Amino acid sequence: MTALRFGSATDIGLVRTNNEDRYLVASPLFAVADGMGGHAAGEVASATAVETLKKAFTDRTPTGLAAAARAANRAVWDEAQASPDLRGMGTTLVALALVGEPGHEQLAVANVGDSRLYRLHQGEFVQLTSDHSLVGQLVASGALTPEEAEVHPRRNVLTRALGVDPDVDVDLVTVEVAEGDRYLLCSDGLPRELADDQMASVLRRLADPDEAARELVDRAREHGGNDNVTVVVIDVVDTDGAAPVGLDKGGEASTTALDTEDLTEPPRAGWWARLRARRSGPPTTRMITPRVIAFFVLLIALVAIAIGGIAYYARQSYFVGIHGKHLVIFQGRPGGVLWFQPTVAERSPVTTTGVLPVHLSELRAGKVETSLGAAREYVANLHHEYEAARSADTVPATTVPTTAPPATTIPSVTGVPASTTLPTVAVTTAPSRSTAPTTAPR
Ligand code: MN
Numbered sequence: 192m193t194a195l196r197f198g199s200a201t202d203i204g205l206v207r208t209n210n211e212d213r214y215l216v217a218s219p220l221f222a223v224a225d226g227m228g229g230h231a232a233g234e235v236a237s238a239t240a241v242e243t244l245k246k247a248f249t250d251r252t253p254t255g256l257a258a259a260a261r262a263a264n265r266a267v268w269d270e271a272q273a274s275p276d277l278r279g280m281g282t283t284l285v286a287l288a289l290v291g292e293p294g295h296e297q298l299a300v301a302n303v304g305d306s307r308l309y310r311l312h313q314g315e316f317v318q319l320t321s322d323h324s325l326v327g328q329l330v331a332s333g334a335l336t337p338e339e340a341e342v343h344p345r346r347n348v349l350t351r352a353l354g355v356d357p358d359v360d361v362d363l364v365t366v367e368v369a370e371g372d373r374y375l376l377c378s379d380g381l382p383r384e385l386a387d388d389q390m391a392s393v394l395r396r397l398a399d400p401d402e403a404a405r406e407l408v409d410r411a412r413e414h415g416g417n418d419n420v421t422v423v424v425i426d427v428v429d430t431d432g433a434a435p436v437g438l439d440k441g442g443e444a445s446t447t448a449l450d451t452e453d454l455t456e457p458p459r460a461g462w463w464a465r466l467r468a469r470r471s472g473p474p475t476t477r478m479i480t481p482r483v484i485a486f487f488v489l490l491i492a493l494v495a496i497a498i499g500g501i502a503y504y505a506r507q508s509y510f511v512g513i514h515g516k517h518l519v520i521f522q523g524r525p526g527g528v529l530w531f532q533p534t535v536a537e538r539s540p541v542t543t544t545g546v547l548p549v550h551l552s553e554l555r556a557g558k559v560e561t562s563l564g565a566a567r568e569y570v571a572n573l574h575h576e577y578e579a580a581r582s583a584d585t586v587p588a589t590t591v592p593t594t595a596p597p598a599t600t601i602p603s604v605t606g607v608p609a610s611t612t613l614p615t616v617a618v619t620t621a622p623s624r625s626t627a628p629t630t631a632p633r
Pocket of ligand 1 (some may be wrong): 225378379380418419
């Protein structure tokens with residue numbers, strides 16, 4: 192029968208104003224969660240995750256552990272949806288549990304995010320979890336070395352976390368139990384400050400798991416303490432049924448209940464990432480604001496402004512053109528701008544035979560005016576000019592009233608051949624403000 196002994200420590204660090212890390216030591220279940228989100232939401236997220244994990248871990252199998260992690264995800268998600276202050280919060284979660292029947296026990300590891308599990312096995316110190324972060328993926332694919340990842344400006348962007356979607360993929364690993372193995376669960380605040388060999392050296396030197404955990408946290412503080420640091424150390428001890436004296440802590444769950452409030456950044460929903468203060472940067476509370484998303488939002492805003500400008504340009508003016516025999520006032524630009532096609536604002540009863548032919552080519556091209564009123568005035572002037580010329584030429588004053596064709600949509604102002612000869616009798620007398628605009632300005 193396998194027994195575990197364990198120790199833990201957490202620290203706010205030297206830079207943060209609150210501790211958003213939470214951990215769980217409820218043997219045989221252990222976990223670390225590193226929360227993020229504005230207005231104390233990070234603390235809510237990590238606390239909810241570990242509490243739910245503990246409650247939901249009823250099936251002591253690897254899949255039971257993964258199911259408990261998904262339940263934790265759902266609980267954080269539901270809580271985030273229920274409160275605007277908490278929306279967009281999330282948390283990492285790395286959990287280790289002894290599973291299976293006595294005699295056939297295994298260790299199961301569930302992970303989402305960039306908190307880590309390491310194992311010290313026969314002197315070898317190895318990270319067993321993969322980081323769900325941008326740089327973690329780049330390292331996994333060989334595009335970055337771990338050393339480059341340490342200083343990468345985007346090392347803080349997570350690609351997976353608990354609570355940001357109703358469902359989450361949980362990495363699940365099982366490890367054979369071996370007496371003498373030592374496990375280290377930690378938030379990213381530890382590897383951020385200490386290299387792997389520095390962590391390993393502490394774990395080799397200090398046999399007591401509590402002492403080792405405290406020492407690791409202290410060393411992280413000494414190296415800058417730029418982030419909250421949380422450490423759980425678990426030793427695999429084969430007791431042959433006899434509990435070691437003074438080592439087991441009774442298996443009670445304990446979550447840190449550290450600082451209270453603070454906060455700067457509002458939570459953000461959507462594709463999700465987080466930022467942490469850089470090693471050399473100013474002290475800032477860890478934020479959930481995704482810089483990448485902000486960039487794209489800005490880009491989209493600029494494109495929208497550009498389109499808006501084009502739309503305004505395309506729609507803000509009027510022009511007089513010809514459709515069929517009639518002069519028509521269009522809203523828009525002759526020929527359209529991009530996909531903004533001109534629309535009929537008003538049909539004039541004046542026909543092409545009611546204006547001097549010298550104006551017809553201009554009308555066919557579309558005579559641009561700054562407003563509907565100016566366009567009406569232009570049409571009226573054309574007609575008055577024609578009438579004046581007609582009376583001067585003593586053209587017989589035969590009036591042929593014209594009837595407007597039925598109103599149809601006019602896709603374009605071009606392509607309608609207009610008569611090129613000067614008619615002598617077709618004259619209209621109606622003023623050019625007869626119908627209402629068919630299209631309201633945007
Ligand atoms: Mn952290």
